[in-house]
Amino acid sequence: MVLCLxxxxxxxxxxxxxxxxxxxxxxxxxxxxxxHAVARRLAAERWDRVYSSDLARARETAEIIARHCGIPLLTDPRLRERAYGRLEGLTRQEIEVLTGGKGRREQDLEPYGVERWEDLADRSQAVVDEWVSAHPGERLIAVSHGGWIRALLGRLFPDRDPDMPLANTGVTLLHREQGRWRRILVNDTAHLQV
Incomplete structure (x- = not known):
């Protein structure tokens, strides 16, 4: 299986x-x-289907990719970004003020309704495990969000930096063979340099 995040x-x-x-x-x-730039890039290869978060920013990105690649699009709310509860819509500075400077540790965020990182990682891995079973040997694209992708990568590759920023439309390419995942590309944005 090939999985393009x-x-x-x-x-x-x-x-x-x-x-x-x-x-x-x-x-x-x-x-x-x-x-459109990432869609043109991906259209140069064969893909079987694209999955997407049902949130508009991911869904619209995926719709553009699906059109360029001529493949079906399936939305799944399990690909949504991490829920930030009462912190949604705020900047880092506003969160620091609201939390009294304690907005960086996981346990300090829970009272604000923020989804636990471990729960996000569980959610992302469950979806991918389902795809592995349902689509052996296929080439899938998954359009999601920075937190979701980082949580999945952290689960699949515990040696990677969990705080590595991911660019908008950054491409991460994974290959699964003999039960093991291998990173081919991580956060590649060559399509934006053209």
Whole structure:
């Protein structure tokens, strides 16, 4: 199996550095251009299907990819971003003020309704395990969110930096063979350099 993970295109909240979580923020014009760029890149290869978070920013990115690649699109709410509860829509500075400077540790975020990182990792891995069983040997694209992709990569590859930023429409390519995942590309944005 080949799995291509794509983070959604840019939103205005990305530009403003706001925590989006599960708020349904649409793509910006820049985000749409990024989505077309990654779609053109992916259309150069054969893919079987694209899965997407049901949130607008990921779904629109995936719709553009599906059209360019001529493949079916399936949405799944399990691909949603980490829920940030009452912190959704806030900037890092606003969160620091709200939490009294304690907004960096997992246990300090729970009272605000933030989804536990471990729960996000469980959710992401469960979906991918399902795909492995349902689509052996296929080439899948999954359009999701930075937190979801980082949680999955952290689960599959515990040696990687869990805080590594992922660019909008960054491509991460994974190959599964004989029960093991291998990283081919991580957060590649060559399509944005053209």
């Amino acid at each position: 794509v983070r959604h295109g840019e939103t205005l909240w990305n530009r403003e550095r706001r925590y989006q979580g599960q708020v349904d923020v649409p793509l910006s014009e820049v985000g749409r251009r990024q989505a």
